[in-house]
Amino acid sequence: MADETTTANALEIRGLYKSFDKPAVAGLDLTVRAGEFYGLLGPNGAGKTTTLRMVAGLLLPDAGTITIAGRDALRSPVEAKRIVAWISDEPMIYDKLTPFEYLEFVAGLWSVKASTAQERARQLFDLLDLTPHAHTHCSGFSKGMRQKVALAGALVHDPEIIILDEPLTGLDAGSARQVKRVLRERVDAGATVIMTTHILEVAERMAERIGVIAKGRLIAEGTFEQLRRQAGHGAGTLEDTFLALVAEAA
Numbered sequence: 001m002a003d004e005t006t007t008a009n010a011l012e013i014r015g016l017y018k019s020f021d022k023p024a025v026a027g028l029d030l031t032v033r034a035g036e037f038y039g040l041l042g043p044n045g046a047g048k049t050t051t052l053r054m055v056a057g058l059l060l061p062d063a064g065t066i067t068i069a070g071r072d073a074l075r076s077p078v079e080a081k082r083i084v085a086w087i088s089d090e091p092m093i094y095d096k097l098t099p100f101e102y103l104e105f106v107a108g109l110w111s112v113k114a115s116t117a118q119e120r121a122r123q124l125f126d127l128l129d130l131t132p133h134a135h136t137h138c139s140g141f142s143k144g145m146r147q148k149v150a151l152a153g154a155l156v157h158d159p160e161i162i163i164l165d166e167p168l169t170g171l172d173a174g175s176a177r178q179v180k181r182v183l184r185e186r187v188d189a190g191a192t193v194i195m196t197t198h199i200l201e202v203a204e205r206m207a208e209r210i211g212v213i214a215k216g217r218l219i220a221e222g223t224f225e226q227l228r229r230q231a232g233h234g235a236g237t238l239e240d241t242f243l244a245l246v247a248e249a250a
């Protein structure tokens with residue numbers, strides 16, 4: 001088994017706690033290896049978004065540690081944020097800008113050289129079929145187009161770790177395929193992708209490993225085959241497997 005505390009890991013979460021009126025994340029341990037596509041599953045309210053918001057530095061934990069590519073994310077949040085891209089399920093973009101201007105703006109925040117930013121913007125717009133809209137103001141864009149612009153913006157500084165909360169919700173089949181292709185391409189280039197999804201087939205097809213969270217804890221982890229074995233006989237599809245694992249943890 002790999003050393004759990006090496007910098008070969010993109011993300012190490014230990015004993016993470018966050019409570020609102022009741023515990024949302026309740027002693028979570030999670031390790032994501034560098035360069036893997038990791039799918040995070042769990043029923044509504046399981047604590048996935050709360051966990052990822054803490055990893056992205058948007059929310060402080062009550063207890064626990066978060067290590068991103070070997071750096072203590074709670075002690076060095078700015079350094080950690082440089083490495084991580086966070087794409088929420090309701091991303092914000094600036095309506096008064098065009099996609100091209102938005103990417104230039106974000107690249108500027110990260111001090112990416114203008115020529116590099118323009119080249120990356122062109123590649124991302126091509127992959128996401130945004131090229132025809134690159135110079136149109138975002139104000140009239142559909143939800144799916146806005147999601148794709150937000151994704152392009154999050155990727156323009158070439159982050160090592162890409163964290164996405166439900167990135168395919170609301171996308172049509174074509175856009176979903178484009179987003180999946182971009183994410184696959186990033187992993188092939190050496191990045192780490194951590195993605196929550198309720199679309200089990202997406203997790204099954206795209207993720208190298210899947211973690212299942214329930215009640216703020218990791219209740220199962222592995223490849224689909226490993227999860228299926230853990231869920232026991234009768235678990236045929238990923239849906240059967242998921243429901244069996246979650247029922248076990250209830």
Ligand SMILES: Nc1ncnc2c1ncn2[C@@H]1O[C@H](COP(=O)(O)OP(=O)(O)OP(=O)(O)O)[C@@H](O)[C@H]1O
Nearest residue numbers: 020021023024042043044045046047048049050051
């Ligand atoms: N800002 C907040 N204030 C109060 N409670 C919150 C807040 N954010 C999350 N919670 C609660 O924490 C729990 C976990 O929520 P979270 O959004 O992390 O779950 P999730 O696994 O992402 O769910 P979903 O699949 O529905 O998006 C829920 O009970 C939720 O109501």
